[in-house]
Amino acid sequence: MNDVPDFVLFLGRFHPLVVHLPIGFLIFAFVLEILGRKKKYNVITAATPLALLLGFLSAVVACILGYMLSLSGDYEEAALDNHFWFGVFTSAIALIAWLISIEKIKLPKKNKVKANISVLTLIVILLSITGHYGANLTHGSDYLTKYFPFGKKDTSKELVKVEKVEDAVVFNHLVQPILEDKCISCHSKSKKKGGLSFQDSLSIAKGGKHGATVIAGKALESEMIKRVLLDPEHEDFMPPEGKTPLTEEEIAILTYWIDNVHANHTSTVASVETPENVLHIASSMLGLKGGAHGGHHGSTSDVVLPKATAANPSTLEDIKAEGFTIRELVFDSNLFEVVLPPYTKKPGDDLNAKLEKLSKIKDNIIWLYIENNNLNDDHLKTISSFKNLQKLVINRNGNITDNGIATIENLNSLNSLNVYGNSKLSKASLDTFSKINTLKNVYASGTGITQKDIEVLNKKDLNIVL
Amino acid sequence: MCDHHDRLKSNNKDLQSVEKQLDRRHFLKKTSLGIGALALGSLLNTEKAWSSIGNSDNAAVNAFTRNKLGLPHHLPKAKRIIYLFQSGGPSQLDLFDYKPKLVDMYGKDLPKSIMKGQRLTGMSGSQSTLPVAPSIFNFKQYGESRAWVSELMPYTAEIVDDLCFMKGMQTDQINHTPAITFFQTGHQLPGRPSMGSWLSYGLGSDNENLPTFITLVSKNGKGQPLKASLWGNGFLPTEHQGVQFRSGKDPVLYLNNPDNYDGTDRKKMLEYLGDLNSIQHDAYGDPEIQARMSQYEMAFRMQTSIPEVTDTSDEPEHIFDLYGKDSRDPGTYAANCLMARKLLEKGVKFVQLYHQGWDQHIGCPNGVKFKAKQTDQATAALIKDLKQRGMLDDTLVIWGGEFGRTVYSQGQLTKTNYGRDHHPKAFTMWMAGAGVKPGFTYGETDDFSYNVTKDPVHVHDFHATLLHLFGIDHERLTFKHQGRRYRLTDVHGHVVKDLLT
Numbered sequence: 001m002n003d004v005p006d007f008v009l010f011l012g013r014f015h016p017l018v019v020h021l022p023i024g025f026l027i028f029a030f031v032l033e034i035l036g037r038k039k040k041y042n043v044i045t046a047a048t049p050l051a052l053l054l055g056f057l058s059a060v061v062a063c064i065l066g067y068m069l070s071l072s073g074d075y076e077e078a079a080l081d082n083h084f085w086f087g088v089f090t091s092a093i094a095l096i097a098w099l100i101s102i103e104k105i106k107l108p109k110k111n112k113v114k115a116n117i118s119v120l121t122l123i124v125i126l127l128s129i130t131g132h133y134g135a136n137l138t139h140g141s142d143y144l145t146k147y148f149p150f151g152k153k154d155t156s157k158e159l160v161k162v163e164k165v166e167d168a169v170v171f172n173h174l175v176q177p178i179l180e181d182k183c184i185s186c187h188s189k190s191k192k193k194g195g196l197s198f199q200d201s202l203s204i205a206k207g208g209k210h211g212a213t214v215i216a217g218k219a220l221e222s223e224m225i226k227r228v229l230l231d232p233e234h235e236d237f238m239p240p241e242g243k244t245p246l247t248e249e250e251i252a253i254l255t256y257w258i259d260n261v262h263a264n265h266t267s268t269v270a271s272v273e274t275p276e277n278v279l280h281i282a283s284s285m286l287g288l289k290g291g292a293h294g295g296h297h298g299s300t301s302d303v304v305l306p307k308a309t310a311a312n313p314s315t316l317e318d319i320k321a322e323g324f325t326i327r328e329l330v331f332d333s334n335l336f337e338v339v340l341p342p343y344t345k346k347p348g349d350d351l352n353a354k355l356e357k358l359s360k361i362k363d364n365i366i367w368l369y370i371e372n373n374n375l376n377d378d379h380l381k382t383i384s385s386f387k388n389l390q391k392l393v394i395n396r397n398g399n400i401t402d403n404g405i406a407t408i409e410n411l412n413s414l415n416s417l418n419v420y421g422n423s424k425l426s427k428a429s430l431d432t433f434s435k436i437n438t439l440k441n442v443y444a445s446g447t448g449i450t451q452k453d454i455e456v457l458n459k460k461d462l463n464i465v466l
Numbered sequence: 467m468c469d470h471h472d473r474l475k476s477n478n479k480d481l482q483s484v485e486k487q488l489d490r491r492h493f494l495k496k497t498s499l500g501i502g503a504l505a506l507g508s509l510l511n512t513e514k515a516w517s518s519i520g521n522s523d524n525a526a527v528n529a530f531t532r533n534k535l536g537l538p539h540h541l542p543k544a545k546r547i548i549y550l551f552q553s554g555g556p557s558q559l560d561l562f563d564y565k566p567k568l569v570d571m572y573g574k575d576l577p578k579s580i581m582k583g584q585r586l587t588g589m590s591g592s593q594s595t596l597p598v599a600p601s602i603f604n605f606k607q608y609g610e611s612r613a614w615v616s617e618l619m620p621y622t623a624e625i626v627d628d629l630c631f632m633k634g635m636q637t638d639q640i641n642h643t644p645a646i647t648f649f650q651t652g653h654q655l656p657g658r659p660s661m662g663s664w665l666s667y668g669l670g671s672d673n674e675n676l677p678t679f680i681t682l683v684s685k686n687g688k689g690q691p692l693k694a695s696l697w698g699n700g701f702l703p704t705e706h707q708g709v710q711f712r713s714g715k716d717p718v719l720y721l722n723n724p725d726n727y728d729g730t731d732r733k734k735m736l737e738y739l740g741d742l743n744s745i746q747h748d749a750y751g752d753p754e755i756q757a758r759m760s761q762y763e764m765a766f767r768m769q770t771s772i773p774e775v776t777d778t779s780d781e782p783e784h785i786f787d788l789y790g791k792d793s794r795d796p797g798t799y800a801a802n803c804l805m806a807r808k809l810l811e812k813g814v815k816f817v818q819l820y821h822q823g824w825d826q827h828i829g830c831p832n833g834v835k836f837k838a839k840q841t842d843q844a845t846a847a848l849i850k851d852l853k854q855r856g857m858l859d860d861t862l863v864i865w866g867g868e869f870g871r872t873v874y875s876q877g878q879l880t881k882t883n884y885g886r887d888h889h890p891k892a893f894t895m896w897m898a899g900a901g902v903k904p905g906f907t908y909g910e911t912d913d914f915s916y917n918v919t920k921d922p923v924h925v926h927d928f929h930a931t932l933l934h935l936f937g938i939d940h941e942r943l944t945f946k947h948q949g950r951r952y953r954l955t956d957v958h959g960h961v962v963k964d965l966l967t
Contacts, residue, residue: 303541305541325672327672328532328533329538329541329542329937330538330539330540330541330937331532331533331536331537331538331539332532332536337545339672339813341673341813342811391859391860393856395855395856416856416859418855418856418859420854420855420856441856441859443853443854443855443856443859445854445855445856446854465853465854465856466854
């Protein structure tokens, strides 16, 4: 292919520009003819021959340039042929249409108008088909339909969802999505820029015109990685100017695939050596939280967050009006910290009613602070249905008794409980605490619980602070 | 993202034309980006733009529960923080970093192999010898964690199992002003936002009746001066600057109504003032006007909230006993510790204490002893008090100065006296509470407490870790100013995961 003079390729690249001229001219001719059927406008049909002539001439130029472009060899031949022949055919029909319009081709008088319209309609159809084939070459064949709203999504390609990052197949789950997102629009079967296609494993292994795309185990020598790591200003930088570059995370995944997975298509994350940062990137790519049992340091105990549906804004507004403050604990998680500031309850206020309102978002609340607000056992019963609570702070509510505490024993996500200063509590509450398996810290100073009670309980992983 | 200049638009038609002429920046922006882009920009207000980050069906929820900056990035461990800043540079050698081998080195010149050609300050740089000065104080191990603490800190010794020591702290600065500024703002020169302002900007307020960030300075502080830029907002909106409480009986002045005025029409007056300010804001679009308005409103609310929170008369006797007798004397370090706890209980996010005078160039033993006595009991009391109330669960407490002190004596060394110069390359700090490992020591220094031999923690790393505990990725909390995005850690910093629970 290298024997094509550069100048020809240079001209060829004007094809995508010039190709819009015949489209414009020919469609304009069609519009003129349609409008011209109305009496009011029939004078404008005088321009039809000119539009058709220009359309034909520019179509010829576009065809020539297109042929020059095709010499670069970056395109799949079958698709290219279609586009090529349709282009030529369209040009030919445009010529005929022009000849009809200037009456070089004489048709029976009676049919003249109809003939013009029907040839022009044919041209519009041909233009559409040609244009479609051309666009497929440039953008890839699924470009047009990718976001098609009604059609059934092609599920055959859909991956099996993985629950754990270790089960993910490195190529299918991690590498391919990156290639599809950032590379395949230019490197596919139908558009092999630089002779390279990422369509399937064979073509990836085959590589492109400029050296081995992927050298197993040697990421930094592989053309794929070399190109994306170049200075963005560099001529060979991939993806080219105007397209979205790869992120650091994506490069890390590709590098990992080549180095650690030796660029094969079957290994899972678990079967190869996987650095911690890659695990994290992989988990977030797969939409898995936390990332692989906290990595290898073993020190970061990642808290598991429950999934919650979005709360109704007017409900939240209502709750806020009751004096609660609501803060989202992780952006866009719909998980809230809710605080009822101390002494919020005014005389005549009904805490029960407040909590009733609050319970509308009970699954969204993971931290709840109701300090010094005359909370009692009944209220705790309501709170006991807030099953996602991880932290509950109900200190200085002197009316709470052991019975009230007993009602929250089913809060099986709770890991921190503050009952400081609730003087009616006694060692009976210790049983409740020990029944909540997730509970790690209890702050029970100022209650009836004594150091001796805690020693008797003798529960190692439960830290009770007096 | 919060480029205020983009939103500066007058609603007053007469002024709009004038405004266009005035604003060179806008002119350039419009011509270079095109009218279309500008129109699009003004169609999208920032709030909507941010809310669209999440699921679009949540958009309405976002309006008031969702953080406009997309924070927190992950589940926070800390909800509030007390930073006990020991200004001047406490001597790690006389408090926590026990170096028994120094006794044999008494009076000998500090080996060149240890100094590694480090540039000293002008104060000791010209000394003919740099005699090694071992601490004259006794050290013992305490608690289950067996942490070393000197006899100067008997109360702190009781709580070592709640503390997380960082013995390999490092800073870039060797003199007070740049070093403190660096610690508070992440940069040696004044003008960047302080860490409290970053947190206020990022996470907002938990109690709209009180400032988010409050600074308390111990009274009668001698030594290196402190200045407002240490708790300043830098280029962040003004309402995020730290509010300094006066040390003494009235922490905030002029909250009481003057004689013969009962305050009944104050609210009305402020509303009129607000209207006038709104007109002014419409005309000039200066964000400082908005900041001023919100500060007036805050001041109005503080008329009731401050007397309530600063009144310690409802504290029981045993609490005063716990914090020590100074705690009855408003403005002392002990009283400030107690006040800090009360402020946190009311929903203040960041309370920063400053205690000056840890700068023992001469008379180090007596100086450190005196400073330790002023602070030790109240510091430990604060930890105990917070722990008892369960507040240590989500409160981060930090103790430390801007740098450490040298192993060699500045000035004459005697058996009972020595001075110590500034030392930025190794010093000790501790943290406690929310999300940090209790009873844990991280980092080691060499036998001279001069170089860090294992697990250093640089100031930038400290900042990154601090933000991490609040659920913030330090690389993603940024503010665009003068053409580039700034962060507390600028282009540095790593979260020290080993310190986290």
